[in-house]
Amino acid sequence: MTAVTIDPDAELLLPVPATAAAIPAQKCVDPTVDAGTTKLQHAFRAATACAAFVVLFSMLVANDVRTGGATSAQAKCNAELSNGKWVFPSNSPPQWNTNTCFASRYRVNDVSKCLAGARVAFVGDSTARAQYIALGKALGMDEAQMERHADKHMEGPSGIELSFYWDPFLNRTDVNQAPWIAEGGAGGVQAAVHEGSQPALVVFSAGHWFMRHEPKGFVEAIIGLRDRVAERHVPGAVTNGFSADGAVERAFIRPVSPVVESKLNEGRRPTLTMAAVDEYNAQLQEFVVNVDSNIEVPPYLTALYSDVADYTEDGLHYDDSVRDNELNLQLNEICNTRLFGANPAGKTTCCVDYSRVRIQQWVTLLGFAVFGGIAWLWRTLNRTGLMANAKTTSHAMQRLSAFLNTYLPTEQTSHDIAIIGAAVTYMLIVDRTSLVLKVNKLFQLPVFGMLVLAAATPGFATMAAEKDTTFLNRHQTDEWKGWMQLAILVYHYTGASSITPIYAVIRVMVASYLFMTGYGHFAFFYKKNTYTFARAASVLVRLNVLSAAMAYTMDKDILFYYFGPLVSFWFIFVWLTMYVGNQHNKSTPFLLVKIAIGAGISTAIVKIPWCLDSLFELLNVAAKTNWDARESMFRLRLDHLVVYAGMLTAFAAAKLSSATIAKNRMHAIWASTAVFAAYAVFVALTPSKIDYNSAHPYVSPIVVVAFTILRNATSDLRTHSSRFFRWVGLCSLELFLVQYHVWLAVDTKGIASLPFEGVLGSPGVGMLVFGVIFVAVASLVAGVSQRIVDCIAGASVSKWRTFGVVAAMVLWNWAW
Known part of the structure; x- marks a missing residue:
């Protein structure tokens, strides 16, 4: 019997690519700098320049607008709390929203x-x-x-x-x-x-x-x-x-x-x-x-x-x-400095002074400057011959030149490091200084709906047919990641997390990413049976390199940027499950037993508190990580089964014959439709997020598998996909991370705002201005991230370089 074809690029179903060697050259095209180019790219470039000008100008006036020209701390606080307006959230009573600072909502x-x-x-x-x-x-x-x-x-x-x-x-x-x-x-x-x-x-x-x-x-x-x-x-x-x-x-x-x-x-x-x-x-x-x-x-x-x-x-x-809003304002005046004055980052910006940038953060930025900007300038001058005369002037200059040529990164790598450094520096300015105003989010259902429609319109307008007809092919999964990422961005920006049905749908989308992790890695390991250090290292570095750069710059824990570590945890389990006894992976009973054992062990780790506590304590002793096991346990428990659902789906796709699929196709479609209908009713009747969370680990795998069946129900559905959503999907990891401090603010609790009156200072204009820069930064970073990974953990790189980078991070943790 003929088995169903697994997409040859199945490894690309992951949220990010794995290795340059195993992957066709594809990238998240940067519309701001890539040459050649379409009218849309030129228009986006112009929009980015305009948005950058507006933000730079806003930085000049932000402090005066925020404090009203006051000089004393008390007067500044009064000015910040007074400058506000009544707003009408869709999910709560009227609120007083401050216009120039992020006010705490006291509990x-x-x-x-x-x-x-x-x-x-x-x-x-x-x-x-x-x-x-x-x-x-x-x-x-x-x-x-x-x-x-x-x-x-x-x-x-x-x-x-x-x-x-x-x-x-x-x-x-x-x-x-x-x-x-x-x-x-x-x-x-x-x-x-x-x-x-x-x-x-x-x-x-x-x-x-x-x-x-x-x-x-x-x-x-x-x-x-x-x-x-x-x-x-x-x-x-x-x-x-x-x-x-x-x-x-x-x-x-x-x-x-x-x-x-x-x-x-x-x-x-x-x-x-x-x-x-x-x-x-x-x-x-x-x-x-x-x-x-x-x-x-x-x-x-x-x-x-x-x-x-x-x-x-x-x-x-x-x-x-x-009455309640009055009390909350008074508590902001009385308590903000008491509770958050030592480190207000991520908590509030009203009635407090911003934290000073720590010496460790300055050293991190200096590292980006030396190994990025300065190194790139040196390599460029050498390549163009502009340093030829200077290097021959003295013996000391010749020795310096030899030293720099030996230890500085290549011109391409230093350019890429400079891009990452510029991105995290901009994040630091936006979310850790008073140069950009931060305000509270406001959930309004009509705004949420309009943003969803605005994100969906270009997606449906760019539908196109492709030749690939395989199950969960590359175009499909890039599209899947793309529209889910857009939904998550709208969800975060509008503060929709308090709406249980919306929260539930977003949780299924996160589960879908993890499903693709299990599906893609299983398909690769099952087909190639290759378990090299370079592959494992490149996957883990790719998932976490930007998170690490942001964590050191923003003075945050890397687990705060949870997506990379979350996927890393499940990749390790998929890798171990497939690696142990891999010579017998073609034996169906043996493989299914391995998957069951892997699911049991991982479930025990995330369900039994002392397991993760002990692991994190060991990591803290060895690497000074100071990770919070409770938060990680919550996220891991929510999706502890869906990765294995992805592995089993990939196994089924490899083993089921075309005749078997054709025979049961309509039954699967009707069953999947029923699953979606039942899930919609379940979500509508679920009273709270806590109630939903208790059911999510067991519900989400069924819903995600049902989606994959419906998405591949016909040949037309398999071959058609949205080019716009696919482009977003290629940038999904960078879009998810960069939003934390570029489009959002106060460590995602608030949003960045413009300090102007009238239309220019309206929430809609602020969303567009900071949104354009956000997309530009994310696409720039996405364009260089894979090359950074190749430099640290690529197939042609010695594993000792990878170990050296990890060791340097551990030493920096101890110095922090």
């Missing part, structure tokens, strides 16, 4: 860590009570039902105590006896609730009761309050823990919240007016802000409440979304 653990051991007091009317409730909610505390106009107290995690004092006229406090601070003890003042607790944060909020009952008393109240707080204020402790011995460390007076007069009831409408609100806030400015008092009046709250008329039912009390 229970961060709030607990920031306020650990502190006592927080809210004093005033219902607006103070609302913030007391909001902080309790942020700490995961349930508010007990109590009388509205009464004091309230809660004890939270990490020794935090919350208190609310009903004091709408701010007249319960005086110098000798205050509800929020009381005299007592040899150590001085103490907290009123529990002896020894630290009243480190006090928030006052009042005004509306004055308007209705005592219009002229507001000024006197705030002046008295200002003076009393001054006596108990401990200045200069903003960046440390809340450790003031019973004294007030931070004190705030909220601006008087605006009212919506048209929504007020008849009893409130005559006295609660915006004119009165504006007058009271002007008095706060005059008697508190302008006199350099110890009480802060956050200006960002005025900005926050400037457009909230739709978020109140009675014209006075605002919805929970307003």
